[in-house]
Amino acid sequence: MTPKAVVAALGALAQETRLSVFRLLVQAGRAGLSASQIAEGIGIAPSLLSFHLKELLHAGLVTQEREGRSLIYAADFDAMNGLLGYLTENCCGGNPCSPDSKVACATEGGCT
Template sequence: MEFKEVVSALSALAQETRLRVFRLLVEAGPEGLPATEIADRLGVRHNLMSTHLTILANAGLTTARREGRRVFHSIEFENTRSLLSFLVEDCCNGCPEKCASLLDEILPASACA
């Protein structure tokens, strides 16, 4: 992941509602949640939630799929893994063998794939 992408992702998450949406979608797993349910659970107006979801999607953190009349949003797990990898890339003074399991503990490769 490049610096520009990391800055975009972290900027998207640096807002309380979007961070709450992101955490809710992580909890929901790969099935995701309909936009209306996300808005209702977090007590946010639907039109405002749409804006937040667009910002998260533009940052590469979420993806959307249409099922009938509903739009489901879910975490883009590979991009999330890349973001976390970038953040801990030089962990332990660049000695990955000292902290190799850190990312696997945070988001195992098999989780929600």
């Protein structure tokens, strides 16, 4: 993932409504949800939701597919994992981040 894509993704998630939408879509899994289901799930008006979905789409965090007359939105798990991987790539000096490595980092003077 490029730094520009990371900044776009983090910027999109740095807003409470969009973060709630993304978390709901992650919970829904690959099947996704319609816009009306998302609006109902987070308790906002559908008219407000379209702006937030557009921002998440632009950041590459969600996908959109037409199913009949509905648009179905789903979290892009590859993008999410790419973002998480980018953020943790050099965690603990390149060592795996696990409960055991945290103990090792703490006993060896901290992670670098």
